Structure formats: C-alpha cells, structure tokens
Amino acid sequence: MAEPLNIQERTGFGLATVMARKGVTAAMISQALGVAAPDGPAWTAGGGLTLMGSGPGAWLALSESEPAAHAQRLREQLGPLASVSDQSGGYVILRIAGPGARTLLQRGAAIDLHPAAFAPGAVATTVIGHIGVILRQLDETPAYELALFRSYAASFGHWLDAARAAL
Numbered sequence: 421m422a423e424p425l426n427i428q429e430r431t432g433f434g435l436a437t438v439m440a441r442k443g444v445t446a447a448m449i450s451q452a453l454g455v456a457a458p459d460g461p462a463w464t465a466g467g468g469l470t471l472m473g474s475g476p477g478a479w480l481a482l483s484e485s486e487p488a489a490h491a492q493r494l495r496e497q498l499g500p501l502a503s504v505s506d507q508s509g510g511y512v513i514l515r516i517a518g519p520g521a522r523t524l525l526q527r528g529a530a531i532d533l534h535p536a537a538f539a540p541g542a543v544a545t546t547v548i549g550h551i552g553v554i555l556r557q558l559d560e561t562p563a564y565e566l567a568l569f570r571s572y573a574a575s576f577g578h579w580l581d582a583a584r585a586a587l
Contacts, residue, residue, distance in 0.1 A: 423520030423587065427580065430513040430565070434483035434490025437474075437505045444477065444501045452498050453481075461543045463556050472543045472556055480507070480554060480567065512573045517563035520587055525564060527583045529555070535562075549579030 449457040458473040491506035528549040
C-alpha cells in the first residue's frame with residue numbers, strides 16, 4: 421500500500437535571486453535584511469522572508485506575500501550590497517509532504533535524501549527526473565518544497581504522476 425502523500429502548488433509568493441557584490445559577506449546581507457543569510461546549502465526564515473543558500477554569495481529569497489513588490493523591496497533594503505533579480509513569474513513551487521515524500525523524491529533525485537544527509541533546514545540545487553530543481557526540506561514529516569522553472573512544470577508533473585503511481 422502506498423504511503424500517504426500530499427502534493428500542493430504554492431501560490432501568492434515573491435521570489436528573487438540575490439547575489440552579493442564583491443567583498444560583501446553573508447553577515448552584511450543578514451544585517452540589511454534582518455534575516456540570517458545562510459553561508460552554504462541551508463535555509464533560514466524570519467519576518468515573512470526565507471533565504472535559501474544557492475551558491476557562494478547567492479541566495480533565493482522567498483516572500484510569503486506581496487509578490488509584485490518583493491524584488492523592489494529587496495533592492496531598497498540591500499542597496500549597493502547585492503544585485504536582485506525578480507524570479508516570481510519564472511518558477512513554480514510545489515510542496516510535497518507525508519511519509520511517502522522522501523521515497524517519492526528519492527526515485528528521481530540525484531542526491532541522498534536520507535535524514536542523516538538531508539534534514540530539515542537543508543537546501544540543494546539538483547536534478548529530479550532530468551529537471552533542475554531547488555529542493556528544501558521543511559520539517560521531519562517529511563515535507564519538502566521544490567522550486568522549478570515554470571516551463572518545466574508540465575514535464576515534472578508527468579514524472580511526478582508516474583513516480584507516485586509506482587509507490
């Protein structure tokens with residue numbers, strides 16, 4: 421019998437890439453935004469803003485509200501510290517949760533999702549079903565969020581349906 425699984429598309433979010441300029445540290449970004457900027461493949465949240473480490477001096481900034489004003493607000497807060505690029509319309513975010521979530525994602529992920537290797541607070545840029553995703557683990561349910569380019573959403577949906585049917 422298949423393990424319980426809940427899959428939902430997230431809506432109403434703002435998403436932006438933040439890239440620190442030369443000589444700017446994660447601590448400086450943290451101070452400007454009021455949220456700890458992870459210095460590695462992790463995520464932190466506070467005040468309705470989530471920062472996901474996506475590379476050295478680079479983060480994906482997710483806002484819980486105001487998608488239209490998100491990138492501009494970040495530009496104002498960061499000033500000359502970083503470049504900000506709005507990604508809100510370019511991505512789909514899926515939440516996959518339940519006892520079967522890890523098993524489902526492991527069928528296509530190119531990384532180890534065992535709790536000892538990938539736990540709540542972790543982020544990875546990887547490939548699932550030949551499609552690039554940014555994956556973060558939200559909690560121990562386990563619950564995950566995947567951000568992928570909107571143009572690949574239908575193809576990812578086909579993979580998701582096939583992988584889910586095989587559970």
